[in-house]
Amino acid sequence: MRLGSGGRATFVNPAVARITGWTIDELIGKTEEQIFGKNGNNGKGTESHGSGERIFHRKDGTCLPVEYEKTPIHENGRELGTVLVFKDISERKRVEEAIAQKAAELSRSNAELEQFAFVASHDLQEPLRKIQAFGDRLKIKIKGELAPEALDYLERMQSASARMRTLINDLLTFSRVIRRSSHLSPSNWPR
DSSP states (O other), rough: OETTTBBBBEEEEEHHHHHHHHHHHHHHTTTTHHHOTGGGGOOOOTTOHHHHHHHEEEESSSSEEEEEEEEEEEEETEEEEEHHHHHEEEHHHHHHHHHHHHHHHHHHHHHHHHHHHHHHHHHHHHHHHHHHHHHHHHHHHTTTSHHHHHHHHHHHHHHHHHHHHHHHHHHHHHHHHHHHHHHHHHHHOOO
């Protein structure tokens, strides 16, 4: 779309008419503000150039998020008007919103998982402590009366419960490390 020096549309292509809901004849002669609404230009309608994202309003009043580029047209050192090029980014905005929603759900899920790991870790360690404590008591109480084979079984039982305790503690530590290092943040990924 081309805007003349007075800020009124002097040329409009069919894509602009289709996106905005206005006919080409209706668009010619209107200002950027008349076409897209006051809120659509965020106070930038009088600027002769710029780029970014903003919300335009269609003829029927519905909102349209766009990425735009507004470039001045110069001839012999004079500014004759501007060219306004824009692209509908509704789908991209929907995807960004869906990603943000999924990230929030993932964060919630991770918090629940961490809570579960903490509770499970605590609940599983209690029986292990008892196994080790009763094993220690058995070794002390019947120290010389145990057959070597029974003593070997007792040692293996206590060794296995110690390994299980280490595994549970390591799992809990791992879940905390993963949670701390996986905070999501916005990126400047090329669009």
